[in-house]
Amino acid sequence: MDMSAPTEATNTAARARAGWRTTLHEVIFEADTPAGKAFDVLLILSILISVVAVMLDSVGALRMAHGRLFGGIEWCFTLLFTVEYLLRLTCVERPLKYAVSFYGVVDLLAIVPTYLSLVLPGSHYLLVIRILRILRIFRILKLVPYLGEARLLMRALKASSRKIAVFLTTVLTLVVIFGSLMYVIEGEANGFTSIPRSIYWAIVTLTTVGYGDIAPRTGLGQALSSIVMILGYGIIAVPTGIVTVEMAHTFNPRVSTQACPVCSAEGHDADARHCKFCGAAL
């Protein structure tokens, strides 16, 4: 409380110093005022329209018919987003911190491809990265509980990251070895034209995707790939087990380690205020 008082004072001072920057900040960065909410809704709409325009532009027939329209929309939104990006840089307290934050980088990436396409034709299709800007939707629609769930999921995945790293290393070692074996067994005549391409085949097979663009034709090759398939079918159990156990742990911090002072019973819920066996206060 004592700490927040001076901060509040500083804020008020800053607000007095730069009134318009504060107003701008409230409109652009916050969603509590009507103006801020309207701005965010408009922003989401702009993002959606521009992403859909980029997608439709990639369809040959539509590009033929409405190529100019799509180009116009693209430049229009890019200029708008550029102005917005500059305004965000201006009105934020610490511009550098925003620029290197997740949202700052995404905001920049969402305008770069259009300018890049002047030099590198075709790169403007990377504008779909703008879809990431839509993550702001969570803040606007008051979807905070969803963010909480996302954070829980991330925590469970982070807690099991070491085990997952061990699993991934094993899988990558397996595909390198099986891929090379298949290259030697099947040979270039059967589509296994190089070791990197055979490793690609091994990944396609082990993950049970199975395009069929490369498939073993010799008996020995089919026998070996049967082993790869059963292996891939079985070891999916490993990451599943890791993540499930970690989630069971992360989602369930309900049981406390406290013992009842009267009957010594344990296993009370974290929110319990009385012993569930003898009723004594914990």
Place this chain on the structure above:
Amino acid sequence: MDMSAPTEATNTAARARAGWRTTLHEVIFEADTPAGKAFDVLLILSILISVVAVMLDSVGALRMAHGRLFGGIEWCFTLLFTVEYLLRLTCVERPLKYAVSFYGVVDLLAIVPTYLSLVLPGSHYLLVIRILRILRIFRILKLVPYLGEARLLMRALKASSRKIAVFLTTVLTLVVIFGSLMYVIEGEANGFTSIPRSIYWAIVTLTTVGYGDIAPRTGLGQALSSIVMILGYGIIAVPTGIVTVEMAHTFNPRVSTQACPVCSAEGHDADARHCKFCGAAL
């Protein structure tokens, strides 16, 4: 008990008012009387025969040979089901409530396509939606325990719906970005003819379906799709973990449904003898 008495009285009065409607209601909506049971069994048989007829009608050779027969069966059952639908509307206490209920909508959808096919040829194949009417089978065959299991499963899925929504959003964002990247990398010459089609490819790959109708041909494209495959192979662990943990919680008979007589708090363990919040005996 006090509440049900007047309802019973009302029912008796209603029964006196419209004797034939009550009898019809018992036959059509209930399965306890012999007549009701016979009606339900006949209904299930009709549904099965009509669905099989629609399916067989779609097989070219059979339509050539017996097209008229299938058409006759279809119109015959549609008229029967129309009469049944109207009778249901007539004999139910609150027709509107039935009409917008799940069964009411399915009953309507099960007759609409035939009439629609007079205007839109081919739409009568949608009659297979009639298969949903078969869900009534659960009530007839006294399969109530199965309905209980289904309700348990639904509760577990509903409890984890927020986490699943976060997961689905992540997956959809990933396929949009990876699809667009592949469109830029592989280009239209290799089958990635547009961004929507590339997103379709990304879904085919991430879900490990892998038709092979579109497959990367350049080295860079194969490297990127290897990442998509391993990602898809690995993140299947996330929904599995979510649902498993939620099911472990839902199926767990450890938590009783008892409320504290003093503070009304719920969520007590099955072995609790005192309320964990106020200490009162349960």
Place this chain on the structure above:
Amino acid sequence: MDMSAPTEATNTAARARAGWRTTLHEVIFEADTPAGKAFDVLLILSILISVVAVMLDSVGALRMAHGRLFGGIEWCFTLLFTVEYLLRLTCVERPLKYAVSFYGVVDLLAIVPTYLSLVLPGSHYLLVIRILRILRIFRILKLVPYLGEARLLMRALKASSRKIAVFLTTVLTLVVIFGSLMYVIEGEANGFTSIPRSIYWAIVTLTTVGYGDIAPRTGLGQALSSIVMILGYGIIAVPTGIVTVEMAHTFNPRVSTQACPVCSAEGHDADARHCKFCGAAL
């Protein structure tokens, strides 16, 4: 104890009555004596050789070269197994009970196809059903612990059979509806030549197998099949969750519901003889 005594007496009497049948029974049905063990090992070898012969016979080039040899092996083993089957029927106490038991049916199925092939050419390939006879290997090699594990797995699956039935019904309803929708959307020109075939496509897609022999070509069809794929990718979590939770329950009956008579603490292991908190005898 009192119950087993007369049984033992009856057995002894039966043994006295038919000495040779008892000896035969010991050799054929039991694996404790050297003769019984030798018989079982010979049997397993015969089964393996005959199954491999059937498999090799199906390979065109080998049938050309050694067709007569394979035919000879097949008839030789079939006659041997026929004699064995008749001997089993003879020496067992209750022949009918054996004949309708799992092993009895398998033993019969293992000889029928050869005789059937005299009437129906090609049916002798069904002889591979003999592979099921190899299950006897568990008894011979004293693999009893493995049988115990198999029984645990079966119990877990049986305990969750109702939930799995509900899940299967849902999946089958889904593939019928999605298959019919795709038949209407894609039409016969794109390979979806009939509703049964479209249902086959829906199963191929929902289970993430994805042969690619039938694949959607229209935009709407690809959009719908994307939904089917994501559905199939996600709902695999349901049976996995069901089985995992059931296994956690079946494999872990370790915690008893007993409370300590002295300190009332609960959560003791099923094999505990003393309270783990106060040391009192349970």
Place this chain on the structure above:
Amino acid sequence: MDMSAPTEATNTAARARAGWRTTLHEVIFEADTPAGKAFDVLLILSILISVVAVMLDSVGALRMAHGRLFGGIEWCFTLLFTVEYLLRLTCVERPLKYAVSFYGVVDLLAIVPTYLSLVLPGSHYLLVIRILRILRIFRILKLVPYLGEARLLMRALKASSRKIAVFLTTVLTLVVIFGSLMYVIEGEANGFTSIPRSIYWAIVTLTTVGYGDIAPRTGLGQALSSIVMILGYGIIAVPTGIVTVEMAHTFNPRVSTQACPVCSAEGHDADARHCKFCGAAL
């Protein structure tokens, strides 16, 4: 402590006897001294370069252009690794134990293919087995926690090995029977040219890989393969459940490693204060 003293003495004596061998041993086998660390980093680099060279050599265009260079690199590293292997054999206390250990066998396999390629052209691609040598990286980079996680995973898998064996046996029996059935149903005209090839198809289908190089064409064949697919889709739940339950048990920190001082029983809960078998204080 008393035990380690003489060992230390023996070590010192041995060190005195063969000073250069000890120094060599420290450099090659340990990573604590600067020289040892430098050696290990150089080794990892050599392995990576040589594996990449083998991979690139397999790409047709690159072999055309730089075949001699790749050949030179290969022989250069093979000679280096041969010298290193001989040095390892020389400086280790018990050469035979090293030679038959996991690392010893991998070290040998990493040089054999080059010499073998003098007799069997093409076998030098098996050099990618060298990638296994990279496992040493865990020791060098102080990745001990990762080794711990790997050991935990291995323990969980080993604990469930019996159940997995039962599952694998079931899967293999299923693919043999379903493969043979499909051979009889579809016949050689539809690509099911022999039983072994049909079994390969059954594995491709049951594991949901689904290349599509062999796919059923008759109605009956498609119906049967639908069953195989749904089976494969469903029974993936079994290994997943097995491994998850076993991991939940292995990762669980609830069971302490403490033995009872009176009766030596193990397996006590982490919160136990008395032995659950004899009641003695822990």
